[in-house]
Amino acid sequence: MLPAISVVSAAILAYEVLLMRLFAIVQWHHFAYMVISIALLGFGASGSFLALAQGWLKPRFVAAFAVNAALFGVSALAAFALGERVPFNALEVLWNPRQLLYLLVLYLLFTVPFFCGANCIGLAFTRYGEQIGRIYRYDLMGAGLGALGIVAVLFLVSPTDCLRLIAGLGIAAAGLVCFARNDARRRLAAVGLLAAAVLLPALVPQSWIALRFSEYKGLSMALQVPGAEVIGDSSSPLGLLTVVRSPTIPFRHAPGLSLDSTVEPPPQLGVFTDGDALSVITRYDGRLDALGYLDDTTAALPYHLLQGPSVLVLGAGGGGDVLQALYHGARRIDAVELNPRLIALVRREHAAFAGGLYDRPEVTVHAAEARSFVARGQAQWDLIQMPLLDSFGASVAGVHSLSESYVYTVEAFRDYLRHLEAGGFLAITRWLKLPPRDSLKLFATALAALEREGIATPQERLALIRSWNTTTLLVKNGALGAAEIDGIRRFAAQRSFDLAYYPGMRPDEANRFNVLDARHFFEGASALAGPRRAEFIERYKFDLAAARDDRPYFFDFFRWRALPEFLELRAQGGAALLEWGYPILFATLVQASALGVVLILLPLRLSRRKSNRHPDRARILAYFLALGLAFLFVEIAFIQRFVVFLGHPLLAVAVVLSGFLVFAGLGSGAAPGLARRLERRRGTAGPLFSRIVPVDVPVLAFGTAALLHLALLPALFDWMMPWPEAARVAASLALIAPLAFFMGMPFPIGLSRVSERVPELVPWAWGVNGCASVASAILATILAIHLGFTAVVGIAVVLYLAAAAVFRAPLATVGGGVGR
Amino acid sequence: MALCAALAVLLPGTGRALDEDGHAARRADMIRVIERHAFSAVKALGRRRIDSRVLDVMGRTPRHLFVPERLRGEAYDDRPLPIGYGQTISQPFIVALMTDLLAVGPEDVVLEVGTGSGYQAAVLAPLARRVCSIEIIPELARSAGQRLEALGHAGVETRTGDGYYGWPECGPYDGIVVTAAASQIPPPLVGQLKPGGRMVIPVGGPFATQWLMLVDKLADGRVKTRQVLPVAFVPFTRRSP
Incomplete structure (x- = not known):
């Protein structure tokens, strides 16, 4: 039974991660948040279902587990296949109420696999109350393996093949639970199910589960053009790359x-990437004059202020900005790209087309995350160039607002500044938005970073220009001189670009070529550079406050107080003013909370069982709610804290998640022993010791470890940053181990107590915990946007302490007695 | 039913019969909504009203024949609608605003890049002498051409092709409207614009126009651009007293 639990648990976690990926591919990732929150609906519904049906199910444990595990597998595939046929269009939600109905259909579809999967684990807790510590350990270990495994497998096979694999795991778990040495019928069933686990998913036609991109994504639109064809694709957890050739009507991306x-x-x-975010590989035959258009973009500005610079391109993509550096005579180019598959496309598959760009002697390509590449290295550059990384469509729709980004924070800017040669430039290009958002937030971030570096007059180091659809911000390591300012003015005038800011700029120099109804960019930048920066930021209807590593939400511009105005202006052509991400996240939380309340409280209201009117049920609810919320708060906050240190978001997810789940699993295994030892000593120890209940020990140990982490991690990271990757991974695991070990204990200690005294409430407690842990993923993001990840960890400590406090008093037994 | 609707679109004259089926009243409502919203676009227009000629034409153009049959009930709602192939028919208010900003005269020749369903061309046709419209997606170009012909818009010429190079044989143009999503403004289009001519480009995603870009070609051949939000929006809250 225990291996089957691990397999089901791994399959559920892998399915959750895979769905995020699949929805990011076929729709956009902020809607993935919404759809994934339905996992909560499945967990909650399962808890309620088991609470009501446990009497009938417990004696039929093996059959019930096997049926649910097999149904998980089948419905995981079926829900996706059917979901792809629901005509949901995320972009139309503001206009068309019918879309909400389609969204509801998606919710109901994807609830089914989570419901079946959660039934398996809940049933095991209910049936084997005396083994809760062990079951929880296998559950956590399985979840850890599932999360890690899916990331690894996504490197090897396509997302739809991963879906087949997960379906197979579900059916295989059914086979595993059936297996019994001394029962021939069960052995036969096990073999049959294991065979089905291999055959059934493999036999599902690809057309049933083929990815159907939203027709409004860039890839779908590009493929409508006559003659356009996909000439290659490459999938990894970093995204699905699709290469398109369009000979009849070329891309002309500039x-x-x-x-x-x-x-x-x-x-x-x-x-x-994921059907959107267009990057291009440009044909290069060695003739630089064919690249003249690259001198006519705002990003070319710094090359007119430097002679033969050394250049670092952060986010090299298909190589457009490397070509731009070559065109302008850069003597050394370091190109950093996160996705090695994208590098391989330029370097291998399309090397001839790209003219061997990434193998030229002056070009060095690094597969790395931009921020940590800079933070770890010692090199200096004349120019650090940050090109446009996201698509225009995604940018104007505000779909990145929930993505953490460590490349646009104050701390990141300080890293960049320290790696600039004297007189060097940091240049950042963004899509232009009206009214201005990104460019002014970058301006505020640069000012804050320069101030933190001890520069008294940061405004003398900045310049901002704009074309009709991009802005480029320059940050100089030194004050801008008269010759440079002349160069900026000349460059802009020759290309009909507008000046938005340089030190000493006159108002009448702004807004000349691409005329806006007011000098928004100049006035905004000047206000930020002046003494009334705080007041300007406060009065602005979009959030321009500089992002920091603790709150790395550069793309979040949403402000509640502007929402009524945005909604009112929607019908008048103002739909684009609304930044989508945050309101959707908030709506998801409201919906998740409402569902949670209904699913947790409704079964108790409906049931007439004596246990369900148990006097301590509010305390049990609070305990498992607090644990469910707190566990993921800590996990999510630590993943974020380790992103820059480990140098890659995927590595951070893999190391932190597996570290937490494995060490928490070990902790849960040690929990019963700890509880027994404490019970034994209660009688013999002094009065102080006798007040300690088992859950106090892990909670106090966790709280101490968490506070130590908050205090010491920044200094430890600075010290260990230059270490090789393997050493940093080992150090990360060592740092996580004590924290996670103690976090694994309160759940089995609590559930064992419930199992001893009110066993009928075990599935309910499990459902509450499952609901809370799904909701906490959403809540953690909202809290981090407002308060930062440090506060998220602080709140988790308070939740653990609160859980311990509510569980100190003895639980009443169903029969009316009281006991520990 | 589907066959009848298809015939109605393809056969001249029957479109009008279908048009009488309660759509006139809904069109009048749509025009009232556009007029109400025009107050918000005062900055873009420089006045409080949309040109009455534009509203008159839109009040006569059977928009329901330019949307997929299943969406005909929503054709006169003031919102963008999907027309297939990842394309949309713009929100009526945005169509009115763009047509007004183009300031088309009766002797003008106008180029449209991105025919889509043909609705914008149908609105432009009665206002201009000649409308030439290019569509990148062959299926859309074909159906829009048939639809426009069936509705009697003989002054509209359509073709499938690359909008980047414009349609030099049809030009030069007094006005160009680029309704296709554009991440750049093709220089050849600017070249085909007459001195004193004007280009209008909505910038933004399929269901949200972020701003309208106006390109004026000056008498000396240089261009000047203006970017306007379609709404009255001040990015600041009022200063507290």
């Missing part, structure tokens, strides 16, 4: 190109 430019870009191959 963000921010001047209207005065007459040079047409050479042929390009489009590279879409």
